[in-house]
Amino acid sequence: MKNSAAFIRKMASLGLLAAITLLASGCQSMIVFDPKGPVGADQRDLIYFTMLLCLIILVPVLALTGWIVWRFRDKAGNDAPYQPKWEHSTKLEIIWWGIPIVVIGVLAIVTAKYTYKLDPAKPLASEVKPITVQVTSLDWKWLFQYPELGIATVNQLTIPEDTPIRFELTSDGPMNSFWVPQLGGMIYTMSGMATTLHLQADEPGSYMGTGANFTGRDFAKMQFTTKAVTRAEFDSWVKEVKASGKALTEEGYLQLAQPGTSEPLTFSSIPMGLFQRIVHGYSMSRGAPAGYNQKAKTLSDLHGEGDEGHEQPAPQPMPAVPNMNHTNGHNH
Structure with a gap:
C-alpha cells in the first residue's frame, strides 16, 4: 500500500508540473488552435x-x-502460485x-x-480577386514583393481581409519554411523552384509569421508580422508605401540578399521580373559542364529570352542546346 500511495503521489506531482508548464507557456504555443x-x-x-x-x-x-x-498487483503475504488459465474469446478478439x-x-x-x-496550390473559393505576393527567404530575413502593385516589404506582410492571397515562394539561400500559424500550415521555400500557397485572413489583426526551418546563426530572428486590414486600409497603405518608400534596385537587392538581419522595410518600386530571376538563378541548364563556377543559366537565358536589358556575367563555353521555349521557368 505504501508503494501504491507513493506512486500515486508521484504521478499527481508530474501532472501538476505539466499543467503549470502549459499555463506558464501562455497562449502563444496554442495559436494554431x-x-x-x-x-x-x-x-x-x-x-x-x-x-x-x-x-x-x-x-x-x-x-x-x-x-x-x-x-x-502483488500484495504483502501473497504466496499463491502463478497459474494463469488461458481462454480464447472471439467476441473480445473482434x-x-x-x-x-x-x-x-x-x-x-x-x-x-x-x-x-x-492542397496548398489549390485556389480558395471566393468572389474577390486574389492578390499575388512573391515571397523570398533570405539569410536571415523575408522579402515580400507585390508584383501587381509594384511594391515590396521586408519582414512585414500586409494583406486585406476576406481576400485570397496567392503566395509564390522561393529562396535565395538555404531552404526555409514559410509559416503563419493562424492562417494555415507551413510550406517550404527552396532555391531554384517556386512553390505556391493560398491563404486568407477572415478578420483584421496582427498574426505571427516565422521561418520554421533551421538556417544558421540568426534563424530565430526570421520572424515577421502579418497584418490583416480592411480593404480601404490596405489601399491607403499601398499609397503610403508608393509615396514614402525608397525604390528596390538590382544593387539594393544584392545588398539585401547578403547574410544578416534586417528591420522592417518598405520599397516603393521593384525591378521587373526580380522574382523570376531569383528562381532562374539556381536552375540547372541541360549539358552544363562539371565545375561550372557561377549560377547556371536557363535555356531561355542562353537564347536571350530572359533578363533583357541586364548585364550578365560572361559565361563559360557551353555546349549547344536545342532551342526550346519555357512557359513557367522550370526545366522538365
Missing part, C-alpha cells in the same frame, strides 16, 4: 477530429491498463481488433478528403 482564416480552420478541425479518434482507443486502453495493474481497424479506416478517408481540400 485559434485560426483566423479558412485554411487554418480546416486544419484545426482535422487535428481535433484526429485527436478524438485517437482518444477512442487511448482512453479505454489506458483505463484498462491502470485497472489491470491495480487489480492484479472488439480489440475491430475498433482500431474501423478507426484507422475512418481516419484514412477523412485525411484523404482534407489532403485534397487543403
Whole structure:
C-alpha cells in the first residue's frame, strides 16, 4: 500500500508540473488552435477530429491498463502460485481488433478528403480577386514583393481581409519554411523552384509569421508580422508605401540578399521580373559542364529570352542546346 500511495503521489506531482508548464507557456504555443482564416480552420478541425479518434482507443486502453495493474498487483503475504488459465474469446478478439481497424479506416478517408481540400496550390473559393505576393527567404530575413502593385516589404506582410492571397515562394539561400500559424500550415521555400500557397485572413489583426526551418546563426530572428486590414486600409497603405518608400534596385537587392538581419522595410518600386530571376538563378541548364563556377543559366537565358536589358556575367563555353521555349521557368 505504501508503494501504491507513493506512486500515486508521484504521478499527481508530474501532472501538476505539466499543467503549470502549459499555463506558464501562455497562449502563444496554442495559436494554431485559434485560426483566423479558412485554411487554418480546416486544419484545426482535422487535428481535433484526429485527436478524438485517437482518444477512442487511448482512453479505454489506458483505463484498462491502470485497472489491470491495480487489480492484479502483488500484495504483502501473497504466496499463491502463478497459474494463469488461458481462454480464447472471439467476441473480445473482434472488439480489440475491430475498433482500431474501423478507426484507422475512418481516419484514412477523412485525411484523404482534407489532403485534397487543403492542397496548398489549390485556389480558395471566393468572389474577390486574389492578390499575388512573391515571397523570398533570405539569410536571415523575408522579402515580400507585390508584383501587381509594384511594391515590396521586408519582414512585414500586409494583406486585406476576406481576400485570397496567392503566395509564390522561393529562396535565395538555404531552404526555409514559410509559416503563419493562424492562417494555415507551413510550406517550404527552396532555391531554384517556386512553390505556391493560398491563404486568407477572415478578420483584421496582427498574426505571427516565422521561418520554421533551421538556417544558421540568426534563424530565430526570421520572424515577421502579418497584418490583416480592411480593404480601404490596405489601399491607403499601398499609397503610403508608393509615396514614402525608397525604390528596390538590382544593387539594393544584392545588398539585401547578403547574410544578416534586417528591420522592417518598405520599397516603393521593384525591378521587373526580380522574382523570376531569383528562381532562374539556381536552375540547372541541360549539358552544363562539371565545375561550372557561377549560377547556371536557363535555356531561355542562353537564347536571350530572359533578363533583357541586364548585364550578365560572361559565361563559360557551353555546349549547344536545342532551342526550346519555357512557359513557367522550370526545366522538365
